[in-house]
Amino acid sequence: MQAAKFFDSTLLKKYNTHGPRYTSYPTALEFHDQFSHENLVQAIVASPNRELSLYVHIPFCHSLCYYCGCNKVVTRHRDKANTYLEFLAQEIASRAPLFKDYTVKQLHWGGGTPSFLRHEQISQLVAELKAQFTFAAQVEMSIEIDPREIKINLAEHLYSLGFNRLSIGVQDIDDKVQKSINRVQSTEFIEKFIAHAKQVGFKAINIDLIYGLPHQTIETFTRTLNKAHEMDVDRISLFSYAHIPSRFAAQRKLKDEWLPSADEKFSLMKLAIEKLCNFGYDFIGMDHFAKPEDELSIAQKSGALHRNFQGYTTKGGCDLLGLGVSSISAIGHSLSQNTKVLQHYYQAIETQAHAQVKGVSLSQDDIVRGEVIRELMCNLYIDKNKISQQFAINFDEYFAEDLPLLQTFINDGLVIVTLNEIRVEQKARLLIRNICMTFDAYMKQNLNQQRFSRVI
Numbered sequence: 001m002q003a004a005k006f007f008d009s010t011l012l013k014k015y016n017t018h019g020p021r022y023t024s025y026p027t028a029l030e031f032h033d034q035f036s037h038e039n040l041v042q043a044i045v046a047s048p049n050r051e052l053s054l055y056v057h058i059p060f061c062h063s064l065c066y067y068c069g070c071n072k073v074v075t076r077h078r079d080k081a082n083t084y085l086e087f088l089a090q091e092i093a094s095r096a097p098l099f100k101d102y103t104v105k106q107l108h109w110g111g112g113t114p115s116f117l118r119h120e121q122i123s124q125l126v127a128e129l130k131a132q133f134t135f136a137a138q139v140e141m142s143i144e145i146d147p148r149e150i151k152i153n154l155a156e157h158l159y160s161l162g163f164n165r166l167s168i169g170v171q172d173i174d175d176k177v178q179k180s181i182n183r184v185q186s187t188e189f190i191e192k193f194i195a196h197a198k199q200v201g202f203k204a205i206n207i208d209l210i211y212g213l214p215h216q217t218i219e220t221f222t223r224t225l226n227k228a229h230e231m232d233v234d235r236i237s238l239f240s241y242a243h244i245p246s247r248f249a250a251q252r253k254l255k256d257e258w259l260p261s262a263d264e265k266f267s268l269m270k271l272a273i274e275k276l277c278n279f280g281y282d283f284i285g286m287d288h289f290a291k292p293e294d295e296l297s298i299a300q301k302s303g304a305l306h307r308n309f310q311g312y313t314t315k316g317g318c319d320l321l322g323l324g325v326s327s328i329s330a331i332g333h334s335l336s337q338n339t340k341v342l343q344h345y346y347q348a349i350e351t352q353a354h355a356q357v358k359g360v361s362l363s364q365d366d367i368v369r370g371e372v373i374r375e376l377m378c379n380l381y382i383d384k385n386k387i388s389q390q391f392a393i394n395f396d397e398y399f400a401e402d403l404p405l406l407q408t409f410i411n412d413g414l415v416i417v418t419l420n421e422i423r424v425e426q427k428a429r430l431l432i433r434n435i436c437m438t439f440d441a442y443m444k445q446n447l448n449q450q451r452f453s454r455v456i
């Protein structure tokens with residue numbers, strides 16, 4: 001894949017504003033506490049989907065990475081997880097009966113650090129999930145791994161339990177960068193772990209990389225990218241470090257003068273995209289790379305790529321149930337979230353057997369706009385007739401107030417609008433969030449824009 005087509009530095013800088021990542025529409029900012037448990041039950045009954053994607057949040061981490069914006073609890077005490085798993089088991093037991101006519105097609109454990117759990121705790125949690133839900137024979141089971149505090153034999157343990165995908169946080173292999181972000185880890189061990197996991201049978205391994213971290217230079221990040229190439233993984237997620245110290249206290253440890261300038265950050269991103277494309281990866285959506293034979297790549301080529309709270313996925317027809325503190329669900333025409341505070345989670349499970357605190361029932365307008373935004377995020381393309389038929393609307397009339405806002409992108413050669421379609425040019429791939437904002441009814445008020453990270 002030619003990387004040059006993704007860049008026009010003048011335009012990328014012009015449009016480098018704040019914007020949502022659109023893992024949902026509306027975004028979580030629109031959730032409210034009037035959305036009740038009964039609303040969720042109604043959404044399950046009304047949902048046309050009978051396939052389920054489960055997300056399980058394990059909030060614990062051994063130590064604090066200073067760049068982190070996740071919901072986590074830092075502790076050295078592994079036993080804390082026992083209490084958590086007891087409450088999680090109660091939540092699983094109370095939620096599962098609502099989904100008894102669903103089949104689980106996908107299970108993902110995120111965090112925090114799911115690999116914080118001991119082997120026996122992992123086995124116990126898998127057993128509970130499998131006892132309570134009906135799993136498909138070909139279920140996709142994935143887990144996020146922090147490579148710092150694991151043993152090499154974690155790979156066979158996970159594989160024996162049915163996990164078939166691993167996602168490993170590499171971020172950057174440079175010593176100085178690692179020390180500054182308080183995440184020192186052995187690249188040699190990561191390489192060994194990945195090689196071992198492949199031998200054990202894992203066919204789908206992802207690593208995460210981050211650009212824009214303190215002390216990163218073209219030279220150091222080139223070494224990280226070359227090492228990623230040597231690891232020969234199936235997918236690479238390339239994230240932009242979003243420095244928002246006003247929101248994330250840990251980031252206050254990172255001095256402004258350590259960070260790359262906007263120009264340097266742009267060069268790091270460009271370097272990464274060029275190298276990953278030259279290594280033979282396909283560019284997926286706005287921040288993923290996959291080998292051409294990987295499902296994500298195949299789904300993108302066939303227009304079947306989907307997006308949910310975990311990012312890009314091939315499981316479009318699934319409802320998503322989040323379990324654990326802070327987890328988010330997307331069921332039928334509803335979005336909802338558990339409390340983000342661990343103690344509140346425990347109290348809520350004890351008193352009401354669930355920890356949902358807010359959410360939103362989607363209006364018909366949310367559903368139409370959500371579909372348009374998802375198509376743009378995943379496929380960079382809108383078939384106006386398809387949307388018109390799907391929702392019994394006239395696309396141009398329905399979006400009469402929105403379409404003129406595309407003019408700036410049309411003038412800059414980023415978007416082509418014809419009678420039947422909206423096509424986003426490859427050089428606008430990195431700006432897809434900006435283009436989606438055109439169709440975001442909530443963004444029109446423009447009040448919340450500063451709550452989101454910059455698009456680059």
Ligand code: SF4
Nearest residue numbers: 061064065068070112
């Ligand atoms: S980056 Fe991951 S491991 Fe580090 S503190 Fe955040 S959630 Fe924990």
